[in-house]
Amino acid sequence: MKSKLQGQVGMTMIEMIGVLGVVAVLGAMIIPRVFDVITESKVDALATAIHTYEISVTKYYADIGSVLPLNVQGIPQVEGTGDSGVANSLAARLTLGSTDPLVLGTNLWPKFQGPYLEKFNSALPPEIGAQMYLPTTVPVAINAPVTSANMGWDLKGDDGNSDVPTDAKVAFFKLQGIGEEDFLKLDQLLDPLIGTDNAARKIRGRAKWDAANNGTLLFYMAHR
Secondary structure (H helix, E strand, O other): OOOHHHHOOOOOHHHHHHHHHHHHHHHHHHHHHHHHHHHHHHHHHHHHHHHHHHHHHHHHHHHHOOOOOEOOOOOEOOOOOOOOOOOOOHHHHHOOOOOOHHHHOOOOHHHOOOOOOOOOOOOOOOOOOOEEEOOEEOOOOOOOEOOOOOOOOEOOOOOOEOOOOOOOOEEEEEEEOOOHHHHHHHHHHHOOOOOOOHHHHOOEOOEEEEOHHHOEEEEEEEEO
16 A cells, blocks of 8 residues: 555656746746857957957057058058968968068068967958958048948047048958847947947947948958
8 A cells, every 4th residue: 555655756747747838938038048148259259359450460560660461572562352361461461470581581571570460360250250351451531421331430430431541551350241230249349439329330430340241340450
């Protein structure tokens, strides 16, 4: 004969259904937050990488006196692709070692104190994105309206017009394959006080976003 205690061992079907329901509710609450944390971590890693690239460009500028990559003759030259696979791109030059034969060459090469950057692979962006680049360019005229895709930056974030001098040369970071939501999270880290709504945040400040190429970030690094 079973005791009363023995008869209560185990769970009834109704109790099991109740437990599973609680687990399902908790899962529905927790899983989205887990994905948010993962996304935020990736955005933080990208922001840190961009800061590292910015520091490397600043150090290069301090030595060379230009943000443009040096050509073989040691002369600063605009290189528009910014692709690390292109030997004379800024991305490739920043990772060049000080023992490279080019550094022993003429003109500004003897001032080169690289590597300024440990690595930069255009095909392997940090955590987010499909392709990244470090191009150099001639900007739009100063005070010209900034668009999401043109070579102008409203650095002050005050009027939507470019603050970069017309005769300057600009180095910037370009990332393709970053969605709008991730960009807005990144913008809060890079330009937290610029833009009162999403439309303004996507154009004003150092960081801009365009819908082309599954989302493209254009981040101003420096000009000379």
